[in-house]
Amino acid sequence: MSAQAGKADDVLLSARDLQRYFSMTPGLIGRATGKKPIHVHAVENVSFDIRRGETFSLVGESGCGKSTVARLIVGLYSLSDGRLTVDGKDLSTPQARKANAPEQAQLQMIFQDPYASLNPRMRVRNIIAEPIRFLKLENDERVIQNRVHELLRQVGLAPSDGERFPHEFSGGQRQRLSIARALAGKPSFLICDEPTSALDVSVQAQILNLMKDLQDEIGLTYLFISHNLAVVYHMSARVGVMYLGRIVEQAATGQLFSAPRHPYTRMLLDAVPDLAMTGRQRTPVAGDVPSPINPPSGCTFHPRCPVANARCKAEVPMPKQHGGTIVACHAVEEGRI
Numbered sequence: 001m002s003a004q005a006g007k008a009d010d011v012l013l014s015a016r017d018l019q020r021y022f023s024m025t026p027g028l029i030g031r032a033t034g035k036k037p038i039h040v041h042a043v044e045n046v047s048f049d050i051r052r053g054e055t056f057s058l059v060g061e062s063g064c065g066k067s068t069v070a071r072l073i074v075g076l077y078s079l080s081d082g083r084l085t086v087d088g089k090d091l092s093t094p095q096a097r098k099a100n101a102p103e104q105a106q107l108q109m110i111f112q113d114p115y116a117s118l119n120p121r122m123r124v125r126n127i128i129a130e131p132i133r134f135l136k137l138e139n140d141e142r143v144i145q146n147r148v149h150e151l152l153r154q155v156g157l158a159p160s161d162g163e164r165f166p167h168e169f170s171g172g173q174r175q176r177l178s179i180a181r182a183l184a185g186k187p188s189f190l191i192c193d194e195p196t197s198a199l200d201v202s203v204q205a206q207i208l209n210l211m212k213d214l215q216d217e218i219g220l221t222y223l224f225i226s227h228n229l230a231v232v233y234h235m236s237a238r239v240g241v242m243y244l245g246r247i248v249e250q251a252a253t254g255q256l257f258s259a260p261r262h263p264y265t266r267m268l269l270d271a272v273p274d275l276a277m278t279g280r281q282r283t284p285v286a287g288d289v290p291s292p293i294n295p296p297s298g299c300t301f302h303p304r305c306p307v308a309n310a311r312c313k314a315e316v317p318m319p320k321q322h323g324g325t326i327v328a329c330h331a332v333e334e335g336r337i
């Protein structure tokens with residue numbers, strides 16, 4: 001594992017108690033039959049810091065809130081509550097994002113499906129030039145085109161590729177284009193939501209290596225979102241494990257993979273090949289994630305947890321520091337595991 005660890009006192013992004021609820025109002029028939037609005041607790045009390053130059057990853061089963069956290073950070077969703085800062089500047093509300101435009105401009109997002117996020121009618125050179133023009137980073141068209149060529153080279157493509165359209169590229173090449181476009185606005189922080197899960201395994205490795213090279217070259221910071229633990233192990237300095245909207249454990253990657261504390265982290269790691277070579281046996285993940293519309297009481301993991309007791313069913317565990325790990329688990333706190 002060669003992921004760079006940032007300096008503990010050099011925090012680029014700080015998230016505190018992020019909350020996001022989605023309200024779904026019933027349709028006409030639902031309202032006529034007295035149905036009430038439904039609230040989805042997508043993200044609850046999520047806190048973490050990301051240090052400059054490091055990769056922090058969020059993992060967890062489908063629907064646990066990873067993409068919602070990514071969208072909250074970049075500003076595609078607004079926060080129901082909580083505080084978000086970049087370089088110490090507040091980005092918690094749309095007004096704060098406007099007031100702190102230079103910090104907002106540091107954030108760029110890369111999506112899972114590169115084709116859906118590239119305008120099929122635009123030539124690549126214009127797709128990549130768009131953020132440069134929008135942010136008024138350059139005015140001279142010749143300088144803009146030189147910068148586009150430089151970005152294409154930086155992601156392993158040729159300057160002549162600028163004349164082509166997105167459909168003329170393979171999936172991996174399209175993800176390279178997405179990265180070039182994201183870099184065009186000169187961000188320091190890339191939020192990568194499952195950036196390789198739509199790609200063939202061999203192409204995945206090329207894109208991940210490109211991301212690591214770019215991090216080394218220009219000191220990028222990444223929030224990396226994936227359900228693939230092997231990829232997370234190779235990419236990240238630190239990892240947060242999400243379950244039903246909450247981070248249940250966060251630690252340095254080596255520590256999390258070799259000595260997981262939370263029973264959910266253990267269950268996830270037990271289901272994959274033994275990446276940290278600790279000699280653990282593989283066992284499939286048991287049970288399903290409950291619905292975030294009506295989550296279980298207390299610790300939401302208690303219905304699947306092998307060590308849950310009465311307290312776990314009644315009381316939500318708060319994240320607490322245990323050695324180098326932050327864990328939200330009564331059993332860990334009480335020394336039962």
Ligand SMILES: Nc1ncnc2c1ncn2[C@@H]1O[C@H](COP(=O)(O)OP(=O)(O)OP(=O)(O)O)[C@@H](O)[C@H]1O
Pocket residue numbers: 022040041042060061062063064065066067068069227292
């Ligand atoms: N726009 C929305 N409206 C209503 N509910 C939403 C919306 N976006 C997300 N959700 C719900 O919030 C919860 C978290 O979803 P999210 O997409 O963040 O999870 P995820 O961990 O990224 O899942 P996946 O790995 O499948 O992408 C889910 O229950 C989802 O249905």
